[in-house]
Amino acid sequence: MKRVIMLADCQSFYASVEKAAHPEYADQPVVVAGSPERRSGIILAACPIAKSFGVKTAETIGESLGKCPELVVIRPRMRTYIDVSLMITKIYESFTDLVEPFSIDEQFLDVTGSLQYFGSPEEIVKQIQAKIMLATGVWSRVGISDTKILAKTACDNFAKKNPEGIFVLPKAEVSKHLWPLPITKMFGVGGRMTNHFLRMGIHTIGDLAQIPLAKFKQMLRARMGKQSDIQAELFWQTANGIDDSPVSPGTFSNGQKAIGHGMTLPIDYGRKEDVEVVLLELSEEVCRRCRSKGYMGRVVSVGASGADYDHPTGFSRQMTLQDPTNITKEVYAAVRTLFHRHWDGQPVRRLGVALTGLSDAGTFQLSLFEDKEKLRQLERTTDSIKNRYGSSAILRASSLMASGQARERSAKIGGHYK
Ligand SMILES: [Mg+2]
Structure with a gap:
C-alpha cells in the first residue's frame, strides 16, 4: 500500500463511556437514551449486551424494554462524550499528526510516516486499541487501506465483525472484498440512490464498478438528468476504490x-x-x-x-x-x-x-x-x-x-x- 490510512471507530460509544463510568453495570444491558422517563425516548446507543437482546439504536425505549425488561437506561451526557472524543483524538495524535475527525466516534488517521517508529499497521492498531481501552474503557475497531473511503468500508463491513477489530482492505483487493457487497453498503449511497441503482440493475458494488464509466454516465443521465455526470464519476471511482483525498486535520x-x-x-x-x-x-x-x-x-x-x-x-x-x-x-x-x-x-x-x-x-x-x-x-x-x-x-x-x-x-x- 502506498499510503496507510485508518478509520478508527468506537464501539457503542456513548454506552461504553457510561459503562466505564458505572462499573456496577458492567455485566448488564445498558442503553443511552433521550428522555429516559418516557417510553417514547429514543435509544442513542446500546452496549453489546443490550444488542444481544435485539435492542437497536433509533428505536424507542418502549420497544427496547419489550425485548429486554431489565435494561438499564442512562441519560446522555453530551459534554462528557465530546471530551472523551477529544481525549481519543489526543491518543491518535501520539501516533501521527494527520488525524481527521469524521464524527464524534470515528476518526481518520494517516500513519504512512509512522510505520518506521511504531511498527506495522496491525501493531499500531493494537497499541491504539490498548491505549484507548486503558484511558476510556472504549473498544475501538479499525479499518486499514490505501484510501479513506476503503478504510471506512473495511471498518464498517469487516473490522466491526471480527474479534480483533482489525481489517486490512488493500486497494489491490477491491474486487475480492468490496465488489461482492450490496450497493447500499457503498460509501455515499443513501436510500434514494440505492433505489435508483436497483432499478438500473445494479445490485452489488462490483456491478457498478464493472460498467465502463462513459456508459455509467449515460445510464445515470437517463435517470437523473445531465447534471449527474460529476456524481456518476464519484460513484464510479468509489466502486473502483479510487479516492485520493488526503487525511487532513483541516x-x-x-x-x-x-x-x-x-x-x-x-x-x-x-x-x-x-x-x-x-x-x-x-x-x-x-x-x-x-x-x-x-x-x-x-x-x-x-x-x-x-x-x-x-x-x-x-x-x-x-x-x-x-x-x-x-x-x-x-x-x-x-x-x-x-x-x-x-x-x-x-x-x-x-x-x-x-x-x-x-x-x-x-x-x-x-x-x-x-x-x-x-x-x-x-x-x-x-x-x-x-x-x-x-x-x-x-x-x-x-x-x-x-x-x-x-x-x-x-x-x-x-x-x-x-
Ligand atoms: Mg461507533
Missing part, C-alpha cells in the same frame, strides 16, 4: 491551509442553545490547536448540515476578522454571528468550525488593547493543564451556560442531560 474548509474541527451529532439539533454549546466546544478546540501550533487565523468559517445525504441542507460561510486571533472568545463570537446570520432553523446534524488565513502568532503586533495579551496568557495556562490532564480537566464556565434562568436549559444539550 479538511473541513476544503483543503486550504486551515485548522478546523467538525463533529457529527447523534441526533438532529433544532434548538439554538444546543447548537451553541457544540459551536463553543469546537471553537475552543480549534483555538487550542492554533495556539499549540503557534498560529493565528483571520478567517473564521462555520458549516452546518442536516442529516439527510439525499436532501442536503445547511450552509458553509466565512468572515474575515480585523485582526488575526487564536483567542476562543473572539473566534466564538464570530462563529455565533455567522451561525445566526445563515442558519435557517432546519435541524442540524453536522457542525464544523475552522480558522484559515493563518499567520505566525509570534509576528503578532502588540495590540492596543492589552487585555488581549492577558486573555492569551490565560488560555495558554488552561491549554497546558488540558494538555497534561486531558480536556475535561478544565471546563470553561461560560460553556456551562450558567447564566441565571438558563439553569434548567443548561442541564440539557440536544434535549439531553449532560
Whole structure:
C-alpha cells in the first residue's frame, strides 16, 4: 500500500463511556437514551449486551424494554462524550499528526510516516486499541487501506465483525472484498440512490464498478438528468476504490491551509442553545490547536448540515476578522454571528468550525488593547493543564451556560442531560 490510512471507530460509544463510568453495570444491558422517563425516548446507543437482546439504536425505549425488561437506561451526557472524543483524538495524535475527525466516534488517521517508529499497521492498531481501552474503557475497531473511503468500508463491513477489530482492505483487493457487497453498503449511497441503482440493475458494488464509466454516465443521465455526470464519476471511482483525498486535520474548509474541527451529532439539533454549546466546544478546540501550533487565523468559517445525504441542507460561510486571533472568545463570537446570520432553523446534524488565513502568532503586533495579551496568557495556562490532564480537566464556565434562568436549559444539550 502506498499510503496507510485508518478509520478508527468506537464501539457503542456513548454506552461504553457510561459503562466505564458505572462499573456496577458492567455485566448488564445498558442503553443511552433521550428522555429516559418516557417510553417514547429514543435509544442513542446500546452496549453489546443490550444488542444481544435485539435492542437497536433509533428505536424507542418502549420497544427496547419489550425485548429486554431489565435494561438499564442512562441519560446522555453530551459534554462528557465530546471530551472523551477529544481525549481519543489526543491518543491518535501520539501516533501521527494527520488525524481527521469524521464524527464524534470515528476518526481518520494517516500513519504512512509512522510505520518506521511504531511498527506495522496491525501493531499500531493494537497499541491504539490498548491505549484507548486503558484511558476510556472504549473498544475501538479499525479499518486499514490505501484510501479513506476503503478504510471506512473495511471498518464498517469487516473490522466491526471480527474479534480483533482489525481489517486490512488493500486497494489491490477491491474486487475480492468490496465488489461482492450490496450497493447500499457503498460509501455515499443513501436510500434514494440505492433505489435508483436497483432499478438500473445494479445490485452489488462490483456491478457498478464493472460498467465502463462513459456508459455509467449515460445510464445515470437517463435517470437523473445531465447534471449527474460529476456524481456518476464519484460513484464510479468509489466502486473502483479510487479516492485520493488526503487525511487532513483541516479538511473541513476544503483543503486550504486551515485548522478546523467538525463533529457529527447523534441526533438532529433544532434548538439554538444546543447548537451553541457544540459551536463553543469546537471553537475552543480549534483555538487550542492554533495556539499549540503557534498560529493565528483571520478567517473564521462555520458549516452546518442536516442529516439527510439525499436532501442536503445547511450552509458553509466565512468572515474575515480585523485582526488575526487564536483567542476562543473572539473566534466564538464570530462563529455565533455567522451561525445566526445563515442558519435557517432546519435541524442540524453536522457542525464544523475552522480558522484559515493563518499567520505566525509570534509576528503578532502588540495590540492596543492589552487585555488581549492577558486573555492569551490565560488560555495558554488552561491549554497546558488540558494538555497534561486531558480536556475535561478544565471546563470553561461560560460553556456551562450558567447564566441565571438558563439553569434548567443548561442541564440539557440536544434535549439531553449532560
Ligand atoms: Mg461507533
